[in-house]
Amino acid sequence: MAWEAVIGLEIHVQLATKTKIFSGAxxxxxxxxNTQACxxxxxxxxVLPVLNAEAVNMAIKFGLGIDAEINKINAFERKNYFYPDLPKGYQTTQLERPIVGAGHVDIMLDDGSSKSVRIHHAHLEEDAGKSLHEDxxxxxxxxxNRAGTPLIEIVTEPDMSNAKEAVAFAKKLHSIVTTLGICDGEMSQGSMRFDVNVSVRPKGESKLGTRTETKNLNSFRFMERAINKEIERQIDLIEDGGTVIQETRLYNGDTDEARSMRSKEEANDYRYFPCPDLLPVVIEDSLLDKLRGEMPEMPDAKKARFIRDLGLGEYDAEILSGDQTTAAYFEATAKTSGDAKLAANWVMGELSKSLNQNEIAISNSPVTAEMLGGLILRIKDNTISGKIAKQVFEALWNGEGKDADEVIEKKGLKQVTDTGAIETMIDEVLAANAQQVDNYRAAPVEKRGKMIGFFVGQCMKASKGKANPGMVNQILKKKLEG
Amino acid sequence: MAIDRKEVEAVAHLARLSIDETQIERTTESLQGILGMIDQMQAIDTKGIEPMAHPLDAVQRLRADEVTETDQREKLQQHAPATEEGLFLVPKVIE
Amino acid sequence: MHEKTLAEQSKALAAGEISSVELTQHYLGRIETLDPQFNSYITVTGDQALEAARQADARRAAGDFNALTGIPLAHKDLFCTEGVRTSCGSKILDNFIAPYESTVTANFRDAGAIMLGKTNMDEFAMGSSNENSFYGAVKNPWDIKAIPGGSSGGSAACIAAQLAAGATGTDTGGSIRQPASMCGITGIKPTYGRVSRWGMIAYASSLDQAGPMTRTAEDAAMMLNVMAGFDPKDSTCINKEVPDYTADLDKPLDGLKIGLPKEFFAEGLDSGVEQVVRDAIREYEKLGATIKEVSLPNAALSLPAYYVIAPAEASTNLSRFDGVRFGYRCENPKNLEDLYKRSRSEGFGEEVQRRILVGTYALSSGYYDAYYRKAQQIRRLVREDFTKALSEVDVLMGPNAPTPAFDLGANTKDPVSMYLQDIYTISLNLAGLPGMSVPAGFVNGRPVGLQIIGRDFDEARLLNIGHKFQQVTDWHLQSPTGLTA
Structure with missing residues (x-):
């Protein structure tokens, strides 16, 4: 039988405020x-809570960033349960009237088409502390220390149908909150934590299957693996005649194993009710106007601008607008070099490859945007070839010069454009390869195009790559035909 | 809506209270008495009336995002039941 | 000196007739001798009091003082006081030394008032007789067989026994007015939001309000001047200018329109209490007031609504008492659940556990709408009743409780009969309005007070009305016999 998965996410995003949501710690x-737990x-x-204005502002910015309605009157409830990391025995959260209403986040799929994931709502709440299980x-x-850190919990509709889409959504959300500056995006520190709700159903069926919730995934990689694993588990289970039970599961990224969380299985009755220590939060239009004025360019708008103004293709624009630091790096490179397309190729190519290989964040790249822009300028003015440029890049990466010019100068990589020098070199190459020259001249014209590649290669080799490839080609042709 | 013994036990568990076996009957009876009094509320139709959570029609005041609390761990943990290395100790938490 | 009112003591301090140290020593001596029979104090802070008195005398000498500088006061033991045990009348906080100061007590401290100690109370302010204290019941100084009322029973008794001229109390469902009435003293519950709740251990957050308990309205006005005011640490505290509550005490009452809610004089009211209240109202007529019958049609529903809302809020407010970070922890917990259940069941008294159970049940899945939501809807109706009545008249008057103080143990078996004590007081807490009790007479030698209810933030008016009554009556000046130390 063919199966399809239905996936919805709940994401806890720690807001980048200086202090807790209800205290000045x-x-x-x-x-x-416990040194930051007042x-x-x-x-x-x-003790009594007083709401942090900045947490409210950040939640509103998120709402504006996903094109959502802002609930101008919102309120806090208490969610009651006992747990040692929950000091008051209740979590202050929003249920009936969350600050952010329905919105959407658009993602690009592998085939280049786009999909809109609906956001059900997002609400403000406080984070819990941590239990340390060392003995x-x-x-x-x-x-x-973490207790009371402001969170927005974002709840999506079950609009994703595979792990790739869920990850694309998660990445897009990461890009939105970091662009907005409302979250530092440090997933390894728990700044963004994903809970995934997964169910499966036979393809074509409209009724939803029983879902499970896998909690606290804090990397995109783990999330993708955990979802795939859970989909597989559910399908196997059903195909073996079993049924999926609604439960909370825990995925361990290190062992790539998931298990049911028994302690959470007990039916909870959270007894939500309006928090009597807090009053309704009323958001004035003047605040909304002010925050609208402070909104940065959002990833989607940035992407559209990259396509429209910089002439990038859809794919390149999507990648380069996704992360704010990458986008800023790319724009600076494009500006310095005056060539957006070349800048895009280099950022997504050589730079990205080196960053990945060395596990370095773009913000810490040893090759700055100005250095890369300067390098591209030298390609454009024919000082170096694209191939040599890679050598220069590598040298810059390894700290062998403060900019491209210094490296080119120091290493003598400047392209040879002197016609005489190139002719002499070609003559030497042709003399050393007399047999091939004869073959070339004997070959029918339509085959010669391919055969000339051999001579170009030999010439470039002889010049250690520094000869201008265009000139070599041109002169070679003339001599061979001649 | 009479509460029975089983419900009393369930509510006690939710509230993390343990009721002595010998006291459950008595507790159930006294809760039944109270809930009986409370059920007088059902005499009135309140359809369409907005529930009132606070006596005054005020709105939430907001605090500036400034650090006002410094580390007070030593003072705050001085009378804590059990601590070690700055942590509060509890019987093993099993997830 | 202890026969003097707070205002008179303030004048004596100003005139140099007595020092704060002398006054404080005098009270500490009386407490030591007399309080064992009343049990009105849980903790007496003698050393700190004398040290504070010395500083107050120095402040007076330096010319840096106000009306309360050097005045000894007692604080209900649910106001957190830094470095001093704050028990809330509970075993679960028997070892709790507050690491910070409540706004109310900080305001008094900053004014230079002296804290004599912390007064006894029903555990977590849950009770109407002060029999629910881990530290034992409080006895009524007018008759030690009688309860003093609750939950601020210790504060009321210590004023009646002249073991302090002023004390703080809190009122969630009548806990200032009812014990004030039963102990023959003056007490005012301000409008919700008038006094900061920061550092006041919560019973029911949307109902709790602190206020002064004194012998006279004038003394209450002096204390409220220090207690009232905006506090950025309490989100529910209202940012509204605080008038000088002593300024208008003597304003004539000509033309005052008094409403008598007919529901407050219906079946269930003790005839002796009714007589005292009606006599008091006749005094007001002599002072130029006019009387009008009004109706609070939903008043009877206040009781069930209150006994849903207050326990519901309490059930979650008290979840933090879990034996993890402070307070009582059971011996050798087997596991986490055992830690919670035994710490709480061993630490909380019976009535507190009962209200936690009621509140938990009222909020639990399937019952929320029928109980909690319904109660909040009734709450609105109750407030609307008051708004309407108080648009026709300036204030409402009636009894505080259906009976005078009853005997210790008389109502401990049936919780509902105890809850009925609150029938005339709780509607105000639901509505958030200010209310006051002034001594108005006796029934069988036990005091009875008159309840005066005002519009939002009308405390100055209530104090004025109480004060004028006290200018023409002497109920507030009477004192129990056998109080000479």
Whole structure:
């Protein structure tokens, strides 16, 4: 039987505020345990929450960024359950009236077509602390530094049908929140955590199957693997005559294994009700106008501009607009070099390859956008060939010069464009390959085009790549025909 | 809506209270009495009335995003039941 | 000195007739001698009080003072006081030393007032008789067989026994007014949002409000001047100018329109209490007020609505008492669930656990609409009733409780009969309105107060109305016998 998967995501995004959502304690990552957990974060008796204005602003910006309705009156509820990392015994969250209503995020599929993933809503809430499971005399340790960190939880409709789409969506969302500057996007630190809801059904069936929720995936790679694994598990299960049970699952990226979370299976009754310590949040039009004015160019708009103004193709524009740092790097390179297409090729080609190989973020690239732009300029003015340019790039990457010009100068890579020098070299090459020259001249005209490649190769080799390939070609032809 | 013993046990578990076996009957009875009084509410039709969560018609005030709290761990943990290396200790958390 | 009102003590301090240290020592001595029979204090902070008194005397000497500088006061033991045990009347907080100060007590401290100690109360402010305290029941100084009312029973009793001239209380469903009435003192519950709740251990957040408990309305006005005001740490605190509550105390009452809610004089009201209340209202007529009957048609529904909303909020407010970060933890927990369940069941008293169960049930899946939502809808109706009544008259008057103080143990078996004590007081908390109790007479030697209800933020008017009554009556000046130390 043919199966199809239905996937929806819930994403917790830590907002990049300086302080907690309801207290003035710092949210900086990596502090010693409980040194950033004040009386409010610890839920001591008698303490009260006061809402952080910046958390509200950031949530609104997210809403504006995904073309969503902003609920001008929104409110907080308490979600009640006992857990050691939840100091008050309830999480302050939004249920009935979330700050961000329905919106959408558009993703590009492999075949180049695009798909709109609907966002059901996004709400503000507080993060929990952390339980550390190392052994402390047979006990667990609780660190509440993270407790109270502002989150927006984004809930999608079940609009994705495979792991690739889910990952494309996740990446796009990452790009949106980092572009907006509302999240640092550091997934390894838990700044964005994905819960995936997966179900399967026979192709063509309209009724949804039973779904499972796999929690807290914090890398795109793990997410893709976890989804594929879960789809496979569910199909196998059903095909073997079993049924999928609704449950929460935990995926371990290190072992590539998933298991059911037994502790969460117990039917929870969260007893949501309006938080009496907080009043309704009313968003004035003046605030909306102000935040609209502060909105950066969003990835989709950027992509459209790259196509329209810089003449990039759909694919290149999509890739280069996806990540804000990459986009900025590309734009700077394009500006310095004055050639957007070459800049795009280099950023997506040589640069991207080196970054990946060395696992370096583009923001830490040893070759800056100005250096790369300068390098492209030298290709354009024929100082070096594209091939030599790769050598120059490598030298720049390894810190062998402050810019392309210095490397070219130091290594003597300047292209040979002196006709006399090139003619002399060609004469030498032809003399050394007399047999091939005879063959060439004996061959029918239509075959000669291919055969000339051999001589060009020999010449470039003889010049150590520095001869201008166009000139070599031209002179060779003349001499061979002659 | 009379509450029965099983429901009392379920609610006690939700609230993380343990009711002594010998007390369950009594607790159930006293809750039944209270819920009986509460059921007087059902005498009135409240359809269409907006629930009122706060007595005053005020809106949430917002706080500037500025760090005002410094590390007070030592003071805040001074009377904590069990701590080690700055962590609060609890019996093993199993996920 | 202890017979003097707070205002008189303030004048005596200003005139140099007595020092704060002397006054404080005097009260500490009385507490030591007399309080064992009343049990109105949980903690007496003698050393800190004397140190603060010395500083207050120095401030007075330096000319840096206000009306309350050097005045000894008592604080209900649910206001967090830094470095001092804050028990909330509960075993679960028996070892809790607050690491920070509540806004109310900080305001008094900054004004130079002296904290004599922390007063007894029903555990987590849940109760109407002060019998639900881990530290034992409080006895009514007028009759030690009687309860003092609750939950601010310790504060009320210590004023009646003249073990302080002023005390703080809190009122979630009548917890200032009812014990004030039963102990023959003056108490005012301000409008919700008038006084900061920061550092006040919550019972029901949308109902809790702190207020002063004193012998006279004038004293209450002086204390409220210090307590009231905006606090950025409490989202529900209203940013509204605080008037000088002593300024208009003597304003004549000519033309005052008093409404008598007919539902407050219906079946269930003790005839002796009714007589006291009606006599008091006649005094107001003599002072120039006119009387009108009004109706609060949904008043009877306040009781069930309150006993859904308050326990519901309490059930989650009290989840933080879990034995993890502070407070009581059971011995040798087997696992996490055992830690929670035993710490909480061993730490909380019976009534607190009962209300947590009721509240949890009311919020639980399948019951929310029938209980919690319904109660919040009734809450709106109750408020609308008051709004309408208070558009016809300036204030409402009636009893605080259906009976005078009853005997200890008389209502402990049936929770509902205890809850009925709150029938005339809780509707105000649901509506958020200010209310006050002033001593108005006695029934069988036990005090009875008159409840005065005002519009939002009309505290100054209530204090004025209470004060004028106290200019022509002396109920507030009477004191129980046998209080000489």
């Amino acid at each position: 710092s949210t900086a990552f990596g502090a010693a345990p 009386a409010v974060d610890l839920g001591l008796p008698g 402390f005399q047979g006990m667990s340790g609780i660190d509440l």
